[in-house]
Amino acid sequence: MNSVMVKKTKLRDINIPRQNPEFFGNKQDIYIPYQAPVGVVGDSYNSVTVNDSLFFNQFHNFNVGNCPTTTLFEEGIGFPGYPYLAQLSLRGEYRIIIETRAEEATREWIRFKHIKKEGYDSSIINKIKAEFKRLNIQDLIKKSLCTEGYFGLVHLYIDLETANHDDEEKQAPLYLTSKKIRKGELRGFKLIDPTWATPVSYDTIDPFTEDFYKPSMWWVLGKKIHASRLITIISQPVPDILKPAYNFGGVPFAFMAKPYVDNWLRTRQSVSDLIKSFSTMVLKTDLSQLLSPGCEELTQRAALMAAYRDNRGLQIVDKETEELTNVATPLTGLAQLQAQAQEHMAAISGIPLVKLLGITPSGLNASSDGEIRCFYDRIAAFQETVLRQPLQKILEIIQLHLFGKIDPDITFDFNSLWQLDELQQSQVNMNIAKTMCDYVSNNILSLSQIKDLLENEDQSALFSFINLKK
Numbered sequence: 001m002n003s004v005m006v007k008k009t010k011l012r013d014i015n016i017p018r019q020n021p022e023f024f025g026n027k028q029d030i031y032i033p034y035q036a037p038v039g040v041v042g043d044s045y046n047s048v049t050v051n052d053s054l055f056f057n058q059f060h061n062f063n064v065g066n067c068p069t070t071t072l073f074e075e076g077i078g079f080p081g082y083p084y085l086a087q088l089s090l091r092g093e094y095r096i097i098i099e100t101r102a103e104e105a106t107r108e109w110i111r112f113k114h115i116k117k118e119g120y121d122s123s124i125i126n127k128i129k130a131e132f133k134r135l136n137i138q139d140l141i142k143k144s145l146c147t148e149g150y151f152g153l154v155h156l157y158i159d160l161e162t163a164n165h166d167d168e169e170k171q172a173p174l175y176l177t178s179k180k181i182r183k184g185e186l187r188g189f190k191l192i193d194p195t196w197a198t199p200v201s202y203d204t205i206d207p208f209t210e211d212f213y214k215p216s217m218w219w220v221l222g223k224k225i226h227a228s229r230l231i232t233i234i235s236q237p238v239p240d241i242l243k244p245a246y247n248f249g250g251v252p253f254a255f256m257a258k259p260y261v262d263n264w265l266r267t268r269q270s271v272s273d274l275i276k277s278f279s280t281m282v283l284k285t286d287l288s289q290l291l292s293p294g295c296e297e298l299t300q301r302a303a304l305m306a307a308y309r310d311n312r313g314l315q316i317v318d319k320e321t322e323e324l325t326n327v328a329t330p331l332t333g334l335a336q337l338q339a340q341a342q343e344h345m346a347a348i349s350g351i352p353l354v355k356l357l358g359i360t361p362s363g364l365n366a367s368s369d370g371e372i373r374c375f376y377d378r379i380a381a382f383q384e385t386v387l388r389q390p391l392q393k394i395l396e397i398i399q400l401h402l403f404g405k406i407d408p409d410i411t412f413d414f415n416s417l418w419q420l421d422e423l424q425q426s427q428v429n430m431n432i433a434k435t436m437c438d439y440v441s442n443n444i445l446s447l448s449q450i451k452d453l454l455e456n457e458d459q460s461a462l463f464s465f466i467n468l469k470k
Contacts, residue, residue, distance in 0.1 A: 030078040033244035036198035042222045079246045082151055082195040085255060089150045093261045094254040097349045098149035100356060101253070104379050105387065106142040108415035112395075115409040124403070124410070131398050135188050141387065144191055148233050153249030155192035155218070156231040156390070158397060161185045167223060174228040176396050178404045186401035189394065192230070196221045199248050213240040215248055231393055235386045253349075260344045267341035271334050278331060281309060284323040350378055376417040383414045 088094045112125045132138070140156070148154040162185060163169040174180060199215030206212060218225050236250035283305060308315055317324050346356045352371040353359040360368065391412065399406045420428065439445040 031241065031245055034079065034198065034247040036219065036247075037195065040196055040198050040221055041219050042224065079152075079242075080255065085151050085252050086195075088252075088254045088258070091261070093264065093345060094150070094257065096356060097257055097345065097351065098146055098254055100351055101149065101349070101379070101382075102142045102145035104355075104375075104417060105145060105383055106138055108417055108419075109138050110391065110412040110414055112410065112412045114407075115411065120409075124407070127402055128395070128398060128410070131402060135398075137189070137391075137394060140189055140191065141391070144233055145235075147191065147193065148235060148250075149253040151194045151249065152236065152246060152252040152255075153194050153232060153234045155194065155197055155220075156233070157190040157192050157220075157225070158229050158231065159187040159190050161187055163229070170229060171217065171224045171226055173226050176393075176400065176406065178400055181397060181400040183401065183404045186397060189231070192220060194247060194249060197225075197230075197247075200224060202248070213243050213248075231390045233386065233390055235382070257345060257348050260348045264341045264345055267338055271338050274329060274334065275331065279326055279328040281305060281315075282325045282327055283317070284325065285318070286321045351375060373418065379417060380414065387414075 089098075112128055114120055114122075114125060144154045144156060158174060160174075160181065162182075164187070197218050197220045200217035200219055201211075202215045203209045203212045214227075216227050218227060218230060234250040236253060236256070238246050238250055283301070285301070305315065315324055342357065343353060346353050349356065352368055352375050354368045355372065355375065395410070395412065396406050399410065436445075436450050440447060440450060
């Protein structure tokens with residue numbers, strides 16, 4: 001039995017953030033299902049309580065900190081709502097973390113290849129490359145990763161000609177067959193901000209069903225869209241019990257970094273304030289004479305000191321009854337404390353300092369190559385786990401659009417992020433050329449096979465001066 005997504009409170013205005021203390025009054029509120037803004041859910045929707053609402057009473061005594069309405073969100077726990085996450089995207093510290101990951105994951109892009117078989121036409125790969133370029137898929141994936149980093153998920157809508165003005169067709173499942181996606185029917189892919197989408201229904205009873213805590217239909221500004229028509233990207237998924245609270249997305253990468261960014265901002269401002277007023281002038285005087293009713297003399301004396309407090313100023317004090325001293329706060333160690341607070345942002349993001357902040361290692365023979373290689377390994381794993389499936393679906397849809405069928409032997413690989421300098425590249429070219437010559441001279445491969453191999457593996461870039469089409 002399927003159940004419909006819970007609507008426990010009225011749809012609230014988008015300007016009211018979820019972390020409002022009036023809305024979050026007790027500790028179990030981090031499990032309350034997400035409430036979509038007005039206009040996202042259609043008028044025909046009827047609210048029905050779902051099975052997962054039973055969890056809320058069980059976690060009534062969930063103890064996270066002294067103040068559940070403050071501690072949770074200071075530590076990046078709980079879903080603060082899309083308006084608040086949108087505000088985080090305005091700060092440079094969050095943008096550089098999110099955009100660096102998105103740029104590195106798409107910078108070198110992908111290369112298409114065909115698992116070799118008889119009768120393969122190499123022009124097919126070229127047509128697919130051209131279509132990916134025409135639809136600007138690389139930039140679309142980069143923007144999608146930025147949106148996902150800020151909000152926890154992102155949707156790419158598959159825009160087909162048949163469903164352009166047909167609401168009923170948008171609610172029908174989209175099967176990757178030539179009958180459903182005909183040649184020339186693809187209009188493109190559109191990025192859907194998760195603020196404007198929320199699930200229609202999902203199963204919370206039978207864990208063996210395909211839609212168990214997996215929406216089969218989504219509201220997008222009042223219109224129902226079948227889940228198969230949306231390519232959803234989530235890099236930081238959450239457990240099933242938290243999915244309704246997170247609008248069936250993941251943990252926003254920006255919100256995960258919030259405690260570290262807050263510490264950095266607080267440390268930066270504290271150091272700035274301390275430098276601004278690291279010394280204090282102390283006037284030792286006879287207060288019994290100055291503390292007369294109204295304290296006019298003491299006030300005037302303090303104002304006189306403040307007016308002349310300058311490196312070029314002159315302070316005049318009474319020789320017998322007054323003494324002027326300076327109390328200064330030591331500034332030793334402030335640079336290290338501020339640098340550590342800044343480096344903590346790199347720790348949670350997994351981005352080397354030279355990439356994130358432009359800070360290069362210091363010292364004899366210091367190098368950041370090792371850190372960068374580890375970072376590239378992490379990005380490569382991210383590409384495989386997060387981007388492989390969406391790009392594979394896009395590839396299959398484009399094949400149906402271009403050729404009316406899907407060739408399972410056409411696939412792609414992510415290009416390596418590690419780039420060689422000119423000397424290293426020339427040595428690689430020389431080794432490849434020598435190896436190919438040995439294969440030909442020993443009759444292991446023919447010249448035509450060598451050309452096909454170089455072209456299929458996208459190694460022709462190493463020999464751009466050779467026309468492989470001849």
